[in-house]
Amino acid sequence: MSRRSYSQFCATAKTLDVVGERWTLLIIRELVTGPKRYKDLLESLPGIGTSLLAARLRHLESAALVRRTELPPPAGSTVYELTESGRDLEPAIMAIARWGLKWALGEPTPDEVFRPGWAVLAMQAAYDERAAANIDETYEFRVGDDVFHARVQDGAVQGRHGPAHEPDLVITATAEAFMQLAAGQATIEQAAKQGRITAAGSRIALRHCSAIFKRP
Amino acid sequence: MSRRSYSQFCATAKTLDVVGERWTLLIIRELVTGPKRYKDLLESLPGIGTSLLAARLRHLESAALVRRTELPPPAGSTVYELTESGRDLEPAIMAIARWGLKWALGEPTPDEVFRPGWAVLAMQAAYDERAAANIDETYEFRVGDDVFHARVQDGAVQGRHGPAHEPDLVITATAEAFMQLAAGQATIEQAAKQGRITAAGSRIALRHCSAIFKRP
DNA sequence: CGGCATCCATTTTGATACTG
DNA sequence: CAGTATCAAAATGGATGCCG
Numbered sequence: 073m074s075r076r077s078y079s080q081f082c083a084t085a086k087t088l089d090v091v092g093e094r095w096t097l098l099i100i101r102e103l104v105t106g107p108k109r110y111k112d113l114l115e116s117l118p119g120i121g122t123s124l125l126a127a128r129l130r131h132l133e134s135a136a137l138v139r140r141t142e143l144p145p146p147a148g149s150t151v152y153e154l155t156e157s158g159r160d161l162e163p164a165i166m167a168i169a170r171w172g173l174k175w176a177l178g179e180p181t182p183d184e185v186f187r188p189g190w191a192v193l194a195m196q197a198a199y200d201e202r203a204a205a206n207i208d209e210t211y212e213f214r215v216g217d218d219v220f221h222a223r224v225q226d227g228a229v230q231g232r233h234g235p236a237h238e239p240d241l242v243i244t245a246t247a248e249a250f251m252q253l254a255a256g257q258a259t260i261e262q263a264a265k266q267g268r269i270t271a272a273g274s275r276i277a278l279r280h281c282s283a284i285f286k287r288p
Numbered sequence: 289m290s291r292r293s294y295s296q297f298c299a300t301a302k303t304l305d306v307v308g309e310r311w312t313l314l315i316i317r318e319l320v321t322g323p324k325r326y327k328d329l330l331e332s333l334p335g336i337g338t339s340l341l342a343a344r345l346r347h348l349e350s351a352a353l354v355r356r357t358e359l360p361p362p363a364g365s366t367v368y369e370l371t372e373s374g375r376d377l378e379p380a381i382m383a384i385a386r387w388g389l390k391w392a393l394g395e396p397t398p399d400e401v402f403r404p405g406w407a408v409l410a411m412q413a414a415y416d417e418r419a420a421a422n423i424d425e426t427y428e429f430r431v432g433d434d435v436f437h438a439r440v441q442d443g444a445v446q447g448r449h450g451p452a453h454e455p456d457l458v459i460t461a462t463a464e465a466f467m468q469l470a471a472g473q474a475t476i477e478q479a480a481k482q483g484r485i486t487a488a489g490s491r492i493a494l495r496h497c498s499a500i501f502k503r504p
Numbered sequence: 505c506g507g508c509a510t511c512c513a514t515t516t517t518g519a520t521a522c523t524g
Numbered sequence: 525c526a527g528t529a530t531c532a533a534a535a536t537g538g539a540t541g542c543c544g
Contacts, residue, residue: 076310076515076516076536078314078335079334079335079399079400079401080314080334080400080401080402080403080406081393081396081397081400081401081402081406081467081470081471082317082385082388082402082403082406082409082410083384083385083386083387083388083389083392083393083406083410083413084313084314084317084381084384084385084388084406084409085314085317085388085406086388086392086393087384087385087387087388087391087392088313088314088384089392090392092310092313093516094292094308094516094517095517097300097304097308098294098296098300098301098304101298101300101301109525109526110525110526110527111525111526114526118295118296119294119295119518119519120517120518121517121518121519121520122519122520122526122527122528123517123518123519123527123528123529123530124516124517124518125527126526126527126528149525150525150526157391160387160390160391161387163383163386163387164380164383164384164386164387165300166383167379167380167382167383167384168299168300168303168304168380168383169298169299169300169303170299170379170380171299171303171376171377171379171380172298172299172300172301172302172303173299174376175303175306175373175376176299176302176303176305176306177297177299177302180297181297183295184295184296184297185295185296185297186296186297186298187296187298190296190297190298190299190300190301193298193300194298194299197299251297254297255297292517292534292535309535310535310536311536325506325507326506326507326508327505327506327507330507335537335538336536336537337536337537337538337539338507338508338509338538339508339509339510339536339537339538340535340536340537341508342507342508342509365506366506366507
């Protein structure tokens with residue numbers, strides 16, 4: 073009944089009291105790119121088990137990091153979305169992702185699952201600040217049935233779920249090819265030239281996009 | 289025997305595979321301010337249980353985030369210290385701490401333990417960038433038997449264990465008073481004026497220190 | 505003592521089955 | 525679709541024992 077707590081007067085420990093349990097931060101990660109339904113969360117978190125997801129969501133709701141909302145008609149489905157305090161975890165998740173990109177990610181292995189949204193968040197976590205400076209463009213990524221976009225503005229990047237408003241570039245790729253990009257095995261420009269992905273839009277935007285998200 | 293993994297090709301999940309288990313990030317937090325002995329770690333992590341700490345340290349060593357080292361004579365004791373990849377988690381821990389300062393810390397409660405080192409790390413996590421600009425000073429904090437220092441240089445702050453080399457200011461306080469400061473209940477200058485802490489050093493440095501670490 | 509390893513009662517989790 | 529119910533397996537925490 074009583075949640076486990078570190079009982080430390082420490083900002084780090086207090087945060088982990090709220091989001092430190094298994095799966096919790098990954099649920100937040102899923103919601104950073106936009107609201108999701110229960111079954112979409114289940115789909116993105118293989119292995120979580122339905123009752124544990126429900127318990128975590130209940131906890132995050134009671135901690136006011138997540139809100140249950142009815143989507144406006146005609147959708148009408150109930151979705152989970154981040155509140156202000158939940159969104160405020162984005163910098164922490166990005167810092168964690170940067171560490172993983174540098175020290176732990178490596179090459180994909182056959183037993184690892186992959187979702188395009190994770191790569192979009194990685195793009196937001198680690199982009200080339202020099203290349204992104206003074207750019208105001210939006211790139212749309214269509215990967216299998218999933219659509220994401222990355223907005224580059226004011227030297228920052230936002231990776232979000234759903235189509236872009238007026239994209240300067242539309243990248244279409246298989247999940248396989250997109251994962252290769254996330255693994256840093258090629259730049260977007262190279263993959264487009266080789267026909268492994270298709271890029272529709274201005275050639276300039278393609279060059280920008282490739283430079284901003286080139287992995288070193 | 290086999291460690292639990294999310295098995296996701298995702299930078300965030302991969303990081304949590306390494307440091308996401310209970311206590312792990314708090315062990316790293318303890319080592320951010322400097323190397324520590326096994327028993328000091330136990331002391332700073334009430335409730336962990338000796339075998340779990342040993343297991344976590346073994347894991348962190350095998351993951352190359354932590355290294356076991358013999359301290360040079362005359363100390364000669366064995367300590368645990370962060371490797372390069374371990375130190376590289378500092379930004380993530382600071383981001384987590386900033387969230388906790390903003391959304392979860394609140395006032396200390398009687399059941400919560402407190403260690404001065406945690407407050408020093410919080411100072412590093414959330415300081416006033418404007419006030420820290422163009423300052424090159426070091427402040428020493430003596431709290432009970434513990435000594436820490438904060439180095440302000442190049443607009444950044446480093447909170448570390450042990451005495452400062454040539455401190456511009458030496459703050460002496462009880463753990464109780466230092467905790468009050470960490471809770472944001474007074475500025476350092478106010479607490480010094482009220483005699484709840486003592487400050488030795490230049491009046492200018494005291495003003496700087498107070499401004500840099502004032503909590504809004 | 506410091507630095508663990510072992511044993512055991514409690515919690516947490518993962519997987520599956522089931523319901524409104 | 526959005527969960528709840530159930531139950532076995534794993535992780536945790538506490539106490540205690542061992543060893544240089």
